[in-house]
Amino acid sequence: xxxxxxxxxxxxxxxxxxxxxxxxxxxxxxxxxxxxxxxxxxxxxxxxxxxxxxxxxxxxxxxxxxxxxxxxxxxxxxxxxxxxxxxxxxxxxxxxxxxxxxxxxxxxxxxxxxxxxxxxxxxxxxxxxxxxxxxxxxxxxxxxxxxxxxxxxxxxxxxxxxxxxxxxxxxxxxxxxxxxxxxxxxxxxxxxxxxxxxxxxxxxxxxxxxxxxxxxxxxxxxxxxxxxxxxxxxxxxxxxxxxxxxxxxxxxxxxxxxxxxxxxxxxxxxxxxxxxxxxxxxxxxxxxxxxxxxxxxxxxxxxxxxxxxxxxxxxxxxxxxxxxxxxxxxxxxxxxxxxxxxxxxxxxxxxxxxxxxxxxxxxxxxxxxxxxxxxxxxxxxxxxxxxxxxxxxxxxxxxxxxxxxxxxxxxxxxxxxxxxxxxxxxxxxxxxx
Ligand code: C2O
Ligand code: CU
Numbered sequence: 001x002x003x004x005x006x007x008x009x010x011x012x013x014x015x016x017x018x019x020x021x022x023x024x025x026x027x028x029x030x031x032x033x034x035x036x037x038x039x040x041x042x043x044x045x046x047x048x049x050x051x052x053x054x055x056x057x058x059x060x061x062x063x064x065x066x067x068x069x070x071x072x073x074x075x076x077x078x079x080x081x082x083x084x085x086x087x088x089x090x091x092x093x094x095x096x097x098x099x100x101x102x103x104x105x106x107x108x109x110x111x112x113x114x115x116x117x118x119x120x121x122x123x124x125x126x127x128x129x130x131x132x133x134x135x136x137x138x139x140x141x142x143x144x145x146x147x148x149x150x151x152x153x154x155x156x157x158x159x160x161x162x163x164x165x166x167x168x169x170x171x172x173x174x175x176x177x178x179x180x181x182x183x184x185x186x187x188x189x190x191x192x193x194x195x196x197x198x199x200x201x202x203x204x205x206x207x208x209x210x211x212x213x214x215x216x217x218x219x220x221x222x223x224x225x226x227x228x229x230x231x232x233x234x235x236x237x238x239x240x241x242x243x244x245x246x247x248x249x250x251x252x253x254x255x256x257x258x259x260x261x262x263x264x265x266x267x268x269x270x271x272x273x274x275x276x277x278x279x280x281x282x283x284x285x286x287x288x289x290x291x292x293x294x295x296x297x298x299x300x301x302x303x304x305x306x307x308x309x310x311x312x313x314x315x316x317x318x319x320x321x322x323x324x325x326x327x328x329x330x331x332x333x334x335x336x337x338x339x340x341x342x343x344x345x346x347x348x349x350x351x352x353x354x355x356x357x358x359x360x361x362x363x364x365x366x367x368x369x370x371x372x373x374x375x376x377x378x379x380x381x382x383x384x385x386x387x388x389x390x391x392x393x394x395x396x397x398x399x400x401x402x403x404x405x406x407x408x409x410x411x412x413x414x415x416x417x418x419x420x421x422x423x424x425x426x427x428x429x430x431x432x433x
Contacts, residue, residue: 025103025112025410030126035078040071042094044116044138044150045086049176052185057177059149060088060138066149067172067183067205068136075131075158084121091115092150094124095139097245097367098226098390099154101126103410106369107139111411111429115140130372131158132226133170133201133247143207143419147175151205156226163199163222163251167192170201171276173210173242173264180206180266180273192278194256200276201249204242207418209267209363209393211239213290214252217260221296223249227303227372227388238296239265243365243393245417254279265290267363299378302385306372309405311386316350323394323416323426325361330425331416337425344414344430346406353403354414358394364426365393365417373404391417406432 042062049059049066062068062083073079085092093115095107105126109115116122138150153170169190171182182188192198199222204210218234225247242248254260259279263272272290321333330337346352353376358364372388378400394400415427 068152143423219252245391331421
């Protein structure tokens, strides 16, 4: 069932003011600096794509492909991206998922900018302060536009090599009009030689958690949502649970006599739809008992503290957010859909704690714009070590506590990254007073 457009909380489009929004954040911009400038041009346009199986699909693309061009920059660069809309009638934007940037560059139509209409353009500018794997997507009617193809990767490299690898690959798990694909393919092949060490950056642009099984070899999870894991131990036969919107970077070595194969298992549909193969094609090891493999447990790991900032002894604001579903088709936070929820109000410098309680409706991958948060507890148990994310999948009956410092003034969305849930109401604003 298609819902009326007003229900699409992930994009209002016409510069209408959001009920939660008190001010616009148009003048919160990156200051001028001497950072090296990297320029890109992305044109949003409709395109007919031909898949390997000969099928053709009508897609919406940035520069003719989905995912759009991979943007690769160095940490510290000033990224300048001009978005032009050729012919997407509803208008488009670009949201830089996971990137800490000034509010005016966040790409949320009706809140931080107007949607870019056909024939118009908008230039985004931000300093890539964080290294790691990120992605971008249209935030105008995002449940439709991301599924139609308006997505891409943003990779921020560090100057000094952080991990030891020979190949650096990035892949995007996505859906194109309901067809699960990885970089437009059902089965993706990446070239790698025996003995080579590979860093594989996995971006999940689908709406549900994707669990990846790795056949035959041990691997290390070295980064989650662009935050490096501290001293990751190698694991074997554990599923990599990449929540919707999340990124997991893994590191492994191609065996001397064969290949590495990854199979995606959809967290909700339980179907194995897409694969990634690296190496020379000779099989080593089979994936057995796929759905009985344990999952990689991020709560046992830690990421070094962000900017050396450690938690306060007391939080300035504490909010409990109950995530739920109600008949027939509403996804709610504290029993309200997005446009009925009052924004969470904070002051610059506040330490904020959010308690996320999932009471139903499936997994809710909760994403906060413009900030990185620390996961404090899972089901009441404190985590061993600090770990940071920008998107956290919360399963049914789970409770997490997360914390962040309100140090990036503006108007920010907090929403479920199952974009269907967001469209049906699961979102709210975080506003600075
Ligand atoms: Cu990747 Cu508000 O979204
Ligand atoms: Cu959800």
